Structure formats: C-alpha cells, structure tokens
Amino acid sequence: MDTGELTDLEQDALAEIANMGVSRAASNLRQMVGEQVFLSVPSVKIVTREAASRLVERENVTKLVAVQQSFEGPFAGRALLIFPEAQSLELVRSIVGDQHSLEDVIDLEQEALAETGNIILNGCLATIANVLHRTMRMSLPSIVRGDGASLFEVQGTASGGQFVLFLFIDFNIKKRDIHGFIALLMDLPSIAALKTIVNDFISAIERQPSGHVG
Amino acid sequence: MQYKVLIVDDSKLARMVMASALRRIRPDWALVETANADEALAAVSGGTVDIALIDFNMPGVDGLELVASIRKTHPSMPVAVVSANVQNEIIGRARELNAGFVSKPLTDEALAAFLSGAALRLKKVTP
Numbered sequence: 001m002d003t004g005e006l007t008d009l010e011q012d013a014l015a016e017i018a019n020m021g022v023s024r025a026a027s028n029l030r031q032m033v034g035e036q037v038f039l040s041v042p043s044v045k046i047v048t049r050e051a052a053s054r055l056v057e058r059e060n061v062t063k064l065v066a067v068q069q070s071f072e073g074p075f076a077g078r079a080l081l082i083f084p085e086a087q088s089l090e091l092v093r094s095i096v097g098d099q100h101s102l103e104d105v106i107d108l109e110q111e112a113l114a115e116t117g118n119i120i121l122n123g124c125l126a127t128i129a130n131v132l133h134r135t136m137r138m139s140l141p142s143i144v145r146g147d148g149a150s151l152f153e154v155q156g157t158a159s160g161g162q163f164v165l166f167l168f169i170d171f172n173i174k175k176r177d178i179h180g181f182i183a184l185l186m187d188l189p190s191i192a193a194l195k196t197i198v199n200d201f202i203s204a205i206e207r208q209p210s211g212h213v214g
Numbered sequence: 215m216q217y218k219v220l221i222v223d224d225s226k227l228a229r230m231v232m233a234s235a236l237r238r239i240r241p242d243w244a245l246v247e248t249a250n251a252d253e254a255l256a257a258v259s260g261g262t263v264d265i266a267l268i269d270f271n272m273p274g275v276d277g278l279e280l281v282a283s284i285r286k287t288h289p290s291m292p293v294a295v296v297s298a299n300v301q302n303e304i305i306g307r308a309r310e311l312n313a314g315f316v317s318k319p320l321t322d323e324a325l326a327a328f329l330s331g332a333a334l335r336l337k338k339v340t341p
Contacts, residue, residue, distance in 0.1 A: 009226060016225035019271060020318050023298035036303040041224070041273045127298065131319050205230045 006046065006195065013198045015042045017131050018167040021124035022182050026171055028123040032116060033094040033173060040170045046191070052166040053148030056082050056181050062147040067117025071125050073136035074197055075190035077165075079121040083180030085145060088113065094176050110143060117141040124182060132197050152185065165191045217336060218244040218262050219329075222254040222280065223269035223296070231320055232267055232296065239326045251275035251283070258284055263291070265332045267316070267325075270297035270304060278304070281311045290339060292332030296320065 006014070019042045026037040047055075056064065063085040070078050083091065092112040093105050100108070118141045129136040144151055152164075165186040172179035186194065219236055223229045229247045236245055246263065248254045250272060257263055266284065270277035277295050284293060294314035297304060308315045314328050 012225050013227040016227045019225070020298040023271065023318070024300070027298075027300045030301040030303075036301055039271060039299065041271055127319070202227065202230070205227075205234045 006044070006191075009202060010195055010198050011044050013202055014165075014167060014194070015044045017128055017198075017201075018042045018044065018124075018169070018184060020131060021127040022169045022171075024127045025120040025124035025182060028119050029116070029171070029173075032119065033091075033176070035094065035173050035175045038172050038174060042167060042169045045166050046163055047166050048161050049152045049154050049164055049185075050149070050161065052164060052183075052185065053152040053154050055148070055166070055168065056151065056183065057148045058170075058179075061086075064145070064147060064151060065113070066144045066151050067113050067121065067141050068144055068151075069117065069121045069125070069141050070139040071136045072138075073129070074134050075186060075194040077184060077186035077190055079125055080151065080183045080185070081117045081120050081180065082151065082183060083178065087178045087180070090176055091116070091173075091178050094173065094178065113143055114141045117143075120182065124184075132201055134197060163188055165194070215333065215337065216242050216244065217264035217333065218246065220254060220257050220263040220266040221245060221247045222249075222251070222266065222272075222277070223247075224249050224272040225269070228269060228296075228318070232325075235320055235322050235325050236267075236329075239322060240329060251280040254280055255283060258288060258291075264336055265329070266291060266293045267296050268293060268313075270295050270299055278307050278311065281308070281313045285311055290335070292328075292335050294328045294332075 026039050030037045061084045064082055065085045065088045066080045066082040068078050068080045089105055092109050095112055095116060096108055122138060125136055125138055168181050168183040170181050221229050221232045233245055246257055248257055268277040268280055281293055294316045295308040296316045296318060298318040300317055305315045316324050316328050
C-alpha cells in the first residue's frame with residue numbers, strides 16, 4: 001500500500017519543521033501565561049487515526065478538550081491544542097490572571113480557549129508555511145470535548161483504520177501543572193504533497209543557492 | 215583567519231541548513247557536525263573546535279545543558295544556542311552562560327552577525 005512512507009531524511013525534516021513551528025507557538029503561549037513552557041522533542045508517525053487517538057490519552061485521561069483549526073493549501077489537515085479537560089480552567093486562569101473569580105473564568109472559558117488556540121496554532125502553522133515558502137489558509141478555531149477518538153473523528157466520515165501523518169509534541173507549564181499536546185494530523189493525499197514540498201526544501205539546501213533557505 | 219565550527223543538532227535537516235549557511239557565509243572555515251551532546255563534548259575536548267552552534271531541543275541533554283558543560287573547560291569559546299524557542303527563559307539562560315542566541319528558521323543575516331562577533335572575540339584572545 002502506498003501510505004506515502006517517509007524516508008529517514010523526510011521524517012527528520014518534518015520533525016524539525018514541526019519543532020520550529022511548535023517552539024514558536026510555545027513562545028507565544030509563554031507570553032500569554034507569563035510562565036515558561038517546556039516542550040518535548042517532536043514525534044512524527046504514520047499511524048491509524050485510532051492509534052493517534054490513543055497517543056493523546058496519556059495516563060488514560062480520556063476527558064480531553066481541544067482547540068482545533070483546519071488548514072488548507074498545498075497540503076491540508078488539522079492542528080490541535082489538546083489538554084485534559086480538568087486543566088482547562090487552570091489554563092484560562094493562567095492567561096486571564098489570578099484575580100478573576102471562578103465564575104468569571106468559567107464565563108471566559110470558551111472565548112479564552114479559542115483565542116489561545118488561535119494564537120498558538122496560527123503561530124505554529126505560519127512558521128511551517130514560511131519555512132516551506134507556501135501559503136496556508138486557516139479556519140477559525142473551534143473547541144472539541146471528548147476522548148481521543150472523538151477528537152480525531154475515529155468514528156464518523158473518517159475510518160479509524162485510516163492512516164494519517166501524526167506530528168505531536170507535548171508541552172507543560174510546570175508552575176501551573178498544566179500539560180498537553182500540540183498535534184498536527186494530515187490525511188494521506190496530503191502526505192504525498194507534503195513529501196514533494198519537503199523534498200524541494202531539502203534539495204534547495206543541498207544546492208546551496210546564494211539566497212537563504214530555512 | 216580560518217576557524218573550525220561545531221554544529222550540534224539532532225536533526226540532520228537542521229545540520230544541513232546550518233552547514234549550508236555557514237559555507238555561504240564563511241566558505242573557507244572548517245565545520246564538524248554532531249548529533250548529540252556526547253559527540254559534541256568529545257569533539258570539543260579534541261581541542262580543535264573554535265566556535266559552536268548548538269540546537270536547544272534535543273533528546274537527552276538539551277542545548278543549554280551542553281553549553282554549561284562546555285563552559286567548564288572552555289569559558290570563552292564563542293557559542294550560540296540555535297532555536298525557534300524564543301522564550302525569555304531560554305534566551306536569558308543562554309546569556310547567563312555567555313552564549314549567543316540565533317533564532318530558527320535560520321537566516322544568513324543572523325548567523326553572519328554571530329560569526330562576525332565570534333571571529334572578533336577569537337582574534338582578541340589569540341592576537
């Protein structure tokens with residue numbers, strides 16, 4: 001089956017490009033919460049949707065909340081900021097400030113999550129688009145609640161057995177005990193397009209043009 | 215004066231980008247690539263490395279920890295942490311370690327500026 005399998009260098013390139021995107025995004029998040037955001041090293045896998053959904057249920061936490069944005073361009077997919085639902089209010093509180101009452105924080109939750117997701121995911125995707133010299137259109141953020149399977153639409157139009165390109169990095173804000181994932185999910189047709197673009201990028205480095213790459 | 219630059223990054227692509235930029239900016243300088251902190255420390259202890267460009271987010275020992283190790287034996291070697299992680303804490307820690315910070319995506323301009331500064335500092339040390 002042509003799952004658009006990635007060579008070592010393509011996998012490395014995707015991880016590095018995703019790492020740049022997420023590191024920028026984490027820097028944006030740091031500005032919002034005022035605390036350092038720690039990142040893991042990125043992981044790039046071609047897995048089924050079902051397997052991807054299990055990877056984000058860390059320590060069997062199945063009540064998750066995600067801010068998601070779709071992106072379209074030479075390749076298409078979804079970017080998600082995912083964390084345990086129990087930490088949602090804490091994240092909002094860390095952004096709006098500790099002086100707000102619980103009622104205020106609950107009122108602000110949807111809006112604050114959407115805005116946070118928007119800034120973080122846009123920061124991530126814009127960096128990736130710039131590195132690859134491509135334009136990507138991004139949808140407005142939406143908020144999804146549920147387990148990994150519902151976040152990744154394992155049931156529904158997409159089949160759980162369908163292979164996807166799954167890039168993820170976990171982040172945590174130690175002082176707030178908040179941890180979560182930034183994940184990118186792409187379908188197979190996009191993987192083929194992405195491979196072409198990544199290979200263009202790699203050969204541009206190897207050609208050593210007089211301009212600059214990366 | 216020709217110098218030898220050590221590039222440390224777990225990503226081969228990132229090493230290619232740095233090496234390519236370096237060859238454009240300073241075509242006569244030598245470079246050596248390593249993929250992790252252990253290899254980097256071995257290269258530095260060999261004594262031939264003049265300047266180091268070090269990724270931050272690496273598995274195992276991260277770039278700032280690696281700079282701290284290098285500082286124990288090479289307190290004045292020009293070193294830059296190279297990362298897209300532009301958080302205040304990362305840049306601040308690099309400064310504390312007397313290291314530069316060059317952001318990713320890498321541009322020739324940013325790397326050239328660091329290398330010029332590094333060359334000047336090395337000239338002062340060994341006139």
